[in-house]
Amino acid sequence: MVAVGAAVGAAATGLGILTKQAVSAYSAYEQLTGGVDTLFKTAYDQVMQYANNAYKTAGLSANAYMDTVTSFSASLIASLDGDTAEAAEKANGAITDMADNANKMGTAMESIQNAYQGFAKQNYTMLDNLKLGYGGTKEEMERLLADAEKITGIHYDISSFADITDAIHVIQTELDITGTTAKEAATTVEGSINMTKASWENLVTGLGDSNSDIERLVSEFTTSTETMLSNLLPVIENILPKLSVGITELAANLLPKLPPIISSLLPALVDGAVSLINSLVSILPALLQAVINVIPSVLSGIATIIVQGVPTLIQGITQTIPMLVEALASIMLQIAESLPEQLPVFIEQMLTLIQDLATTIAENAPILIDVGIKLMLALAEGIVKSLPTIIEMLPTIITTIANVINDNMPTILMAGVQILMMLIEGIIQSIPVLIENIPKIIEAIVAVWSAFNWLELGSKAITLLKNGIVGMVSALKGAGTMIFEAVEGAIKSLPQTLKNIAANGIKSMISGFMGMLSTLLNTVGTLLIYMVQTFGSVSLKDIGKNVIQGFIDGILGMGGILLKSVGDLMGNVISKVKGVFGIHSPSREFKYIGKMCVAGMDDGMEGFGDSIVNTAQASLGTLKANVTGRSMMGYGNSQTFNFYDTQTSPDAIRRTFENTMTFGLAGGI
Structure with missing residues (x-):
């Protein structure tokens, strides 16, 4: 959080600074564009185009370009009889000449700008700021104009500021100064840095302008930065090897001389450090306050x-x-x-x-073991020295821990149950993997076991243990009394402490379970009340009545459809039967069907006499049946049945059976 807060704070600070710069730059931009509009009128767009490109042609931001051009444009426009378009061209040439002169001759841009502003007021005292070989007088300016006339054959009038700017351009071209700004912006470190700086200033200004072309400004800054890095990286590549050589040489020459220097300075440094510490100590209370x-x-x-x-x-x-x-x-x-x-x-x-x-x-094992032994001895010595304090604090520590456990026993038990269930589940899930890897584990244990000389290690361990016990006897004698007293006191108070812990823990557990039970009973009671209220508002009698009535209404509503469907079905069946048996009238069809059914039944009953008798006996229940000689005739073969009962005559039994069979045959048909 501290790191994030610092990052957020730094970002907020940077954003605040950038916002302030953007507001300031855009405020200046508004004023400067107003001045350009006032001076150049219809040539405003032309000047603004030059201003936007000035970052690479003159190494100036748009604001700096407009500030410069408005400083002398009034005299320039006047010398051109109000031709603002021509004045825009002349002004751009003059500013480019200023930048070229600053880059080539190393003169500060501000000094050159002041010189041009003086020329606009017919003040030539700063002509030597240009370093073109001319002094700061009117006569030297006249000489410059004459030299330019010799080169071009054009007459330049000293009273015309436009002629002065043209003549200076001719002289700088003759001295190979013209165009250096654009060239250096693309090829030199300083020029590309100036170009990048100017393009950044344009971008910051554009952030405050709702109508600015941000994409163009970002692209110009990116291109400038790439150019600067392409010029800067080779220089860095040349510096680094030389820097490493220089550091090596410096170290070789300086290090031998350091010991005597340090020896001579050390007493003074020590005294100074002691004095500083004393001073800090003296002011420390006030500082803390x-x-x-x-x-x-x-x-x-x-x-x-x-x-x-x-x-x-x-x-x-x-x-x-x-x-x-x-x-x-x-x-x-x-x-x-x-x-x-x-x-x-x-x-x-x-x-x-x-x-x-x-x-x-x-x-390095011997060294590590030696250091470890020394560390353990020092630790043991420190523990022995601290033992009285530890023993004195032990009851308080134990009481505090016991209170914490006592107060948090339910939570601890609940967490323990959850952890135990998770462990059990994890172990169960891991059993297949464990079983699968048992052979590998056994092989590894055997390999490790075989790699050690256990007899030698055991002998050394016993020797070390003996020496340790002998060495600890004296220490144990001194601490024995204190340990015994502390243990005795702890044991005496332990039953009551455990009793309190157990009582409070069991009480907390019972309270927790009772609370859970109360909640469960309340929930069940609420559910039962809800069910009673819900079903109590419903009449089961009405529901049953409505269900049965709906069933009856459905059947009645389907009566016509059902009868029609049954009639159609029976008509189709009769048609199929008539077609199969060649029947043409109802009398003939049923006569033939009945005749064939009786004959078929007679054939079918042959051989089933015993089964029919048994079935009849089981059905009549109270009758006793025995096979006799009375017969029941039909078509084909015949089968005879006699029925005897003490209370029922054979004729009555026969008629009952015949009626039953006739009804069965009719039902079958």
Whole structure:
């Protein structure tokens, strides 16, 4: 949070500075464009085009260009009889000449601008600022104009500011000064830096202008920066080797001389350091008091920052989470894609590293062991010296821990149950893997076991243990009394402490379970009340009545359809039967069907006499049946049945059976 807060603060500070610069630059831009519009009128767009390109032609920002051009344009326009378009061309040439002169001759741009402003007022005292070989007098200016006339054959009038600017351009061209700004902007470090600086100033100004072409300004700044870096990097590449050589030579020459210098300066440094420490110690109380006094204000300020800034920070972080997740997903995808190829190499490198580390540890084992023993001895000595204090504080520590456990027993038990369930689940899930790897584990244990000389190690361990016990006897004698007293006191108070812990823990558990039971009973009671209220508002009698009535209404509503469907079905069946048997009238069809059914029944009943008798006996229940000689005739073969009963005559039994069979046959048909 501190790091994020610092980053946010730095970003906010930078943003505030940039905003202030943009507002200031755009305010100046508004004033300067107003001046250009007033002076050049219809040639305003022409001047603004030159101003926007001045970052590479003159190494000036648009604001600096407009500030310069308005400083002398009134005299220039007047010397051209109000021709603003011609004045715009002349002004651009003059500003380019100024920049070329500054780059070539090393003169400050401000000095050259002051000289031109003086020329516009017929003041020539700063002509020598241009370093063209002419002094700062009117006569020297007249000589410059004459020399330019010799070169071009054109007469230049000293009373015309336009002629003066043209003559200076001719002389600078003759001296190979013209065009150096644009050339150096593309090829030299200083020129490209000036160009980049000017393009940045244009970009900052454009940030405050709602009508600015931001894309163009950004592109110009980017191009300028690329040009600057292309010019700067070769210089850095040349510097670094020489710098390394220079540092090496400096170290070789300086280091031998350092010991005597340090020896001579050391006493004074020590005295100075002691004096400084004494001074700091003397002012330390006042300094601490001042810090204490300011702490409330600092804490209040921090609290204000947290209250006002943290919600905004959290909101910003929340808004960036999707991008962060997307970026992480992309990174994980790339890792997953490269993992099959890179993982074997990585594992091989890690194994090599582990082998090298093991070799190094083995080579330095005596030193490490010696240091470890000394460290353990020092630690033991410190513990022995601190033992009285530890024993004195132990009851308080134990009481505090016991109170904490007592107060938090339900929470601890609940967390323990959850952890235990998680461990059990994890162990159960890991059992197949564990079983699968048991052979490898056993092989590794056997290999490790075989690699050690256990007899030798055991002998050394016993010897070390004996020496340690002998060495600890004296220490134990001195501390024995204190330990015994502390243990005795702890044991005496332990039953009551455990009793309190157990009582409070059981009480808390019972309270927790009772609370859970109460909640469960309340929930069940509420559910039952809800069910009773819900079903109590419904009449089951009405529901049953409505269901049955709906069923009856449905059947009645389908009566016509049902009868029609049955009639159609029977008509289709009769048609099929008549077609199969060649029947043409109802009398003939039923006569034939009946005749065939009786004959078929007679054939079918043959051989089933016993089954029919048994069935009849089981059906009649109270009758006793025996086979006799009375017969029941039909078509084809015949079968005879006799029925005897003490209370029923054979004729009655026969008629009952015949009626039953006739009804069955009719029902079958």
